[in-house]
Amino acid sequence: MKEFIRVALDAMGGDYAPAAPVEGAVRAVKEFSDVKVILVGKEDVIKNELKKYTYPNDRIEIKNATEVIVTGEPPVRSIQEKKDSSLVVALKAVKAKEADALVTSGNTGSVLVGGQTIVRREKGVERSPIATAIPTEKGVALLVDAGANVDARPDHLVQFAIMGQAYAEKVLNIDKPKVGLLNIGAEEEKGNALTKEVYGLLSSRSDINFIGNVEGNEVSKGKADVIVADGFAGNLVLKMYEGVSSTLMKTVKEVFMTNAGTKIGALLIKKALKEKLKTFDVDQYGGAPLLGLTSLVVKSHGNSKAAAFKTAIGQCVSFIKADLNAIIKERLNDIG
Amino acid sequence: MKEFIRVALDAMGGDYAPAAPVEGAVRAVKEFSDVKVILVGKEDVIKNELKKYTYPNDRIEIKNATEVIVTGEPPVRSIQEKKDSSLVVALKAVKAKEADALVTSGNTGSVLVGGQTIVRREKGVERSPIATAIPTEKGVALLVDAGANVDARPDHLVQFAIMGQAYAEKVLNIDKPKVGLLNIGAEEEKGNALTKEVYGLLSSRSDINFIGNVEGNEVSKGKADVIVADGFAGNLVLKMYEGVSSTLMKTVKEVFMTNAGTKIGALLIKKALKEKLKTFDVDQYGGAPLLGLTSLVVKSHGNSKAAAFKTAIGQCVSFIKADLNAIIKERLNDIG
Numbered sequence: 001m002k003e004f005i006r007v008a009l010d011a012m013g014g015d016y017a018p019a020a021p022v023e024g025a026v027r028a029v030k031e032f033s034d035v036k037v038i039l040v041g042k043e044d045v046i047k048n049e050l051k052k053y054t055y056p057n058d059r060i061e062i063k064n065a066t067e068v069i070v071t072g073e074p075p076v077r078s079i080q081e082k083k084d085s086s087l088v089v090a091l092k093a094v095k096a097k098e099a100d101a102l103v104t105s106g107n108t109g110s111v112l113v114g115g116q117t118i119v120r121r122e123k124g125v126e127r128s129p130i131a132t133a134i135p136t137e138k139g140v141a142l143l144v145d146a147g148a149n150v151d152a153r154p155d156h157l158v159q160f161a162i163m164g165q166a167y168a169e170k171v172l173n174i175d176k177p178k179v180g181l182l183n184i185g186a187e188e189e190k191g192n193a194l195t196k197e198v199y200g201l202l203s204s205r206s207d208i209n210f211i212g213n214v215e216g217n218e219v220s221k222g223k224a225d226v227i228v229a230d231g232f233a234g235n236l237v238l239k240m241y242e243g244v245s246s247t248l249m250k251t252v253k254e255v256f257m258t259n260a261g262t263k264i265g266a267l268l269i270k271k272a273l274k275e276k277l278k279t280f281d282v283d284q285y286g287g288a289p290l291l292g293l294t295s296l297v298v299k300s301h302g303n304s305k306a307a308a309f310k311t312a313i314g315q316c317v318s319f320i321k322a323d324l325n326a327i328i329k330e331r332l333n334d335i336g
Numbered sequence: 337m338k339e340f341i342r343v344a345l346d347a348m349g350g351d352y353a354p355a356a357p358v359e360g361a362v363r364a365v366k367e368f369s370d371v372k373v374i375l376v377g378k379e380d381v382i383k384n385e386l387k388k389y390t391y392p393n394d395r396i397e398i399k400n401a402t403e404v405i406v407t408g409e410p411p412v413r414s415i416q417e418k419k420d421s422s423l424v425v426a427l428k429a430v431k432a433k434e435a436d437a438l439v440t441s442g443n444t445g446s447v448l449v450g451g452q453t454i455v456r457r458e459k460g461v462e463r464s465p466i467a468t469a470i471p472t473e474k475g476v477a478l479l480v481d482a483g484a485n486v487d488a489r490p491d492h493l494v495q496f497a498i499m500g501q502a503y504a505e506k507v508l509n510i511d512k513p514k515v516g517l518l519n520i521g522a523e524e525e526k527g528n529a530l531t532k533e534v535y536g537l538l539s540s541r542s543d544i545n546f547i548g549n550v551e552g553n554e555v556s557k558g559k560a561d562v563i564v565a566d567g568f569a570g571n572l573v574l575k576m577y578e579g580v581s582s583t584l585m586k587t588v589k590e591v592f593m594t595n596a597g598t599k600i601g602a603l604l605i606k607k608a609l610k611e612k613l614k615t616f617d618v619d620q621y622g623g624a625p626l627l628g629l630t631s632l633v634v635k636s637h638g639n640s641k642a643a644a645f646k647t648a649i650g651q652c653v654s655f656i657k658a659d660l661n662a663i664i665k666e667r668l669n670d671i672g
Contacts, residue, residue: 137583147520150528184483184571192486192568216575220583232528233572235520239552240576247473247556248584251612258608268601272594276587 004036004059006099007316011041011049012068012086014105015303018042021105022049024309029059031310032317038063038099040090065089071302075109079117087111091118094295101296101316103287105304112148115290115297122325124332125292127156129231130299131164133172133285134241138222140285142168142177147235148290154197157181157228161208162331163291164226170322171315172225172285180214180224182233187213194230202228207334216240245280283308286315292328296320340372340395342435343652347377347385348404348422350441351639354378357441358385360645365395367646368653374399374435376426401425407638411445415453423447427454430631437632437652439623441640448484451626451633458661460668461628463492465567466635467500469508469621470577474558476621478504478513483571484626490533493517493564497544498667499627500562506658507651508561508621516550516560518569523549530566538564543670552576581616619644622651628664632656 007028011021018041025037036059039046043064050060067085069078082088087106091114093099102119104111112130121128129145144164149156161179168177181198183191188199190213202210214224219237229237256266287300287308296319300312345361347354354377361373372395375382379400386396403421405414418424423442427450429435438455440447448466457464465481480500485492497515504513517534519527524535526549538546550560555573565573592602623636623644632655636648 137586150520182572184486184568184575192566195568215579216572216577217579217582219576220579230528232520232531233569236518236552236569236572237576239520240555240573241552241580243551243553243556244577244580245584246553248581250473251616252588252609255605255609255612258612261604262608265601265604268597269591269605272598273588273591276591276594280587 005034005101005317005320006036006038007313008038008040008063008090008093008099008102009309009313010086010090010102010104010106011039011046012065013107014300016305017105018045018049020305021309022046023053023306024313025060026050026053026055027306027310028313029055032314035059035313035317036061037313038093040065040093041068041086042066063089063093069107069110071107073107073110075107075113078107078110079114087114088118091115091297094297095119100320101298103298103300103309103312103316105300105302105309108147108299111297111299112290115293119293119295119297122292122294122329124329126159127152128290128292129160129163130288131167131291132238132288133282134219134238135280135282136220136222140172140282141219141222141224142172142226143234143238144226144228144291145231145234146238146288147231149231151232152230154194154201157194157198157230158201158205159292159332161202161210161226161228163328164228165208166324166327166331167289167291168226170324170327171318174225176209177225178211178223179209179226179228180211182219182227182229182237183213184215185213186215198228207331283311285311287312289315289319294325296325341370341437341653341656342372342374343649344374344376344399344426344429344435344438345645345649346422346426346438346440346442347375347382348401349443350636352641353441354381354385356641357645358382359389359642360649361396362386362389362391363642363646364649365391368650371395371649371653372397373649374429376401376429377404377422378402399425399429405443405446407443409443409446411443411449414443414446415450423450424454427451427633430633431455436656437634439634439636439645439648439652441636441638441645444483444635447633447635448626451629455629455631455633458628458630458665460665462495463488464626464628465496465499466624467503467627468574468624469618470555470574471616471618472556472558476508476618477555477558477560478508478562479570479574480562480564480627481567481570482574482624483567485567487568488566490530490537493530493534493566494537494541495628495668497538497546497562497564499664500564501544502660502663502667503625503627504562506660506663507654510561512545513561514547514559515545515562515564516547518555518563518565518573519549520551521549522551534564543667619647621647623648625651625655630661632661
C-alpha cells in the first residue's frame with residue numbers, strides 16, 4: 001500500500017457541483033489523515049471553490065479537465081467523445097494508477113460505461129455489478145446488481161453474490177452477511193429460468209452464506225444483508241423503493257395539512273419523524289460501488305452534498321485498507 | 337345473456353371462510369338484483385352460516401364440496417388430488433357453464449393452476465395473466481401480469497396489454513386507459529431483451545394506447561393505468577409495494593409512540609390518516625381477475641371480508657355485462 005490513499009473526485013458531477021464535491025474533499029482530508037484527494041475538473045473553477053477553505057494543502061491536488069458530461073447524455077457517446085471531461089480524465093487517472101479509487105456523482109449510465117471500458121474488469125470477473133445500499137427495518141441491505149447488467153447469466157449472479165458478500169463483510173462491517181436471491185416465491189423451485197438455476201448454484205457453494213429466496217415484500221424487512229439480482233429486477237426493486245416511499249411520505253404530509261387539529265399534531269410529531277427517517281438515509285453508507293473493476297469506482301447519488309462525498313471517500317479508504325479487490329479475486333478463483 | 341348472472345363463490349377459501357364469503361353472498365344478492373350466487377363448499381357449514389341472514393332465498397344456492405384446499409398446498413397436486421374441494425368443484429361448475437364466473441379467496445397458486453387446467457384459456461389466448469389493481473397517487477393502476485407467467489414471450493406481453501386495456505376500460509371504467517411497459521429507463525432502447533422487443537411491438541399497434549416505459553419509481557405516481565409486465569417482474573413490483581408500505585407505516589407508528597408529545601400528535605392525526613389510507617385500499621376495485629380464460633375467475637385477497645366478496649361479485653357483473661371476453665377475443669384477433 002502507498003503512503004496515502006489517493007482518491008480521485010469528479011468535481012463537476014452531480015446536482016451541487018462543484019461546491020459540494022470540493023467541500024467534501026476538504027472535509028475528507030481533515031477527517032482521514034491518510035487520504036489525498038485529486039479533484040478533477042475545470043482548474044480555475046475548483047481553485048475558486050477551494051479558496052473558501054483552509055485545509056492541509058499538500059493533500060488536495062487538482063487535475064484539470066475542460067469538459068463536463070451532463071445529465072441525460074447518451075452514455076457510450078459521452079465517454080467516447082468527451083475525452084477531456086472530468087469523468088473520463090478521472091477514470092483514466094484511476095486506470096493509470098495515479099489514483100486508487102474514484103468517487104463521482106455523474107450520470108449513472110456514463111459512469112457504468114466508463115468504468116467497464118476505461119478502468120475495466122478485474123481478470124476473472126464476468127460482469128461488474130453496481131451495488132446499492134437500501135434501507136431496511138434492520139439497517140441496510142446491499143442490492144447487487146442494482147441496474148448495470150440486464151440479461152445476466154446464472155454464473156454472473158453467483159459472482160455478484162461473492163463480490164457482494166465480501167463487500168458487506170469488509171466495507172459495511174456486517175458480520176457473516178446473509179446472502180439472499182431476489183425471487184418470487186419462497187421455495188427452491190419458484191421463480192423464472194434464471195433464478196431457478198441460480199438457486200441451485202448458490203446452494204452448492206459452501207463459501208456463500210446463502211439463505212434462500214427474498215421476495216419483494218421481504219426486501220425492506222431486512223431478511224438478507226446482500227440481495228442478489230439480475231440488473232433488470234434489481235433496478236425495478238430499487239426504483240420501486242424510491243417511488244413507494246415518496247408516494248407514502250407525500251400522503252402523510254397531505255394528512256398533516258387536513259385541518260387545524262392535524263396541523264398541531266404534525267408540529268408535535270415533526271421532529272421525531274425527521275429523526276426516524278434519518279435512519280433510512282443510505283448516504284451514511286457512502287455511494288454505490290461498481291464491484292469487480294481493477295480499481296474501485298463509487299457512484300454517489302446525483303443529489304450528494306458535501307457530507308455524502310466525504311462519506312464516499314471514507315468508503316474508498318475502507319475498501320482499499322481491506323484490500324477488497326484482492327479478496328474478491330481470491331474468492332472468485334476459489335472453487336467454492 | 338341469461339336471466340341472472342350466476343356467480344360461483346368459493347365458501348371455504350380465505351382467512352375468514354366460511355363466514356366472510358357467505359355474508360358477502362348475502363350482501364351481493366341484496367345489492368345486485370340480477371345476481372344469483374352459488375356458494376360452493378361443505379353444505380352443512382354453509383347452511384349454518386346462512387341461517388344468520390334473511391335474503392332472497394331463490395338467489396343463493398349451495399353446491400356441496402367435501403374437501404378444502406388449504407394455504408401452502410402444492411398448487412398442481414392440490415388441484416389434481418382434491419377433486420371434491422370447493423375450488424375444484426367451483427371451477428368445474430364454471431367450465432360446465434353452470435356458473436358465469438367464479439370468485440375465490442383460495443390459495444393463489446391453486447387458483448392459477450385450476451383456472452388454466454379446468455376453466456382453460458380462450459382460443460387464441462397464449463397465456464392467462466393475473467391482473468392486480470395497485471394504488472397510485474391518481475387512483476389505481478392495473479398490473480398485468482402480477483405473477484402468473486414467468487419467462488413470458490414478447491407476444492404474450494402484447495396480449496397482456498390488449499386484455500388489460502380492455503379490462504381497465506370496461507370494468508374499471510377508465511376512459512382511454514394509458515398502457516405502459518414496466519421497464520428500467522425511459523427511452524425505447526432501454527431494458528432487457530424482452531422489454532426492448534415488447535416496446536417495438538406495442539408501439540406498432542394502433543389499437544393499444546401505448547405511452548412508453550414505466551420505471552419502478554413511476555408505478556405509484558400513476559403514470560400509466562395499465563402496466564404490462566412479465567409475471568416475474570410484475571410480482572416483484574407488487575410485493576415491493578406491499579413490503580415498503582408496511583415498513584413505512586410501521587415506522588410512522590413507531591414515531592407516534594416516541595414520547596408524550598408525539599402520542600398527543602398521533603391522536604390528532606389518527607382519524608385523517610385512516611381516512612386517507614382508505615383511498616389506498618384496492619379492495620374497492622374487487623379481486624384480481626385471471627384474464628383470457630373461457631370464463632371469468634377472480635382471485636380475492638386471502639384476507640377478504642364480506643365487503644370485498646360483495647365487491648368482487650359486482651366486478652363479475654360488470655365483466656359479464658360488458659361481455660368482456662367477447663371484446664378480448666375480437667381485439668386479439670384484430671391485426672392491430
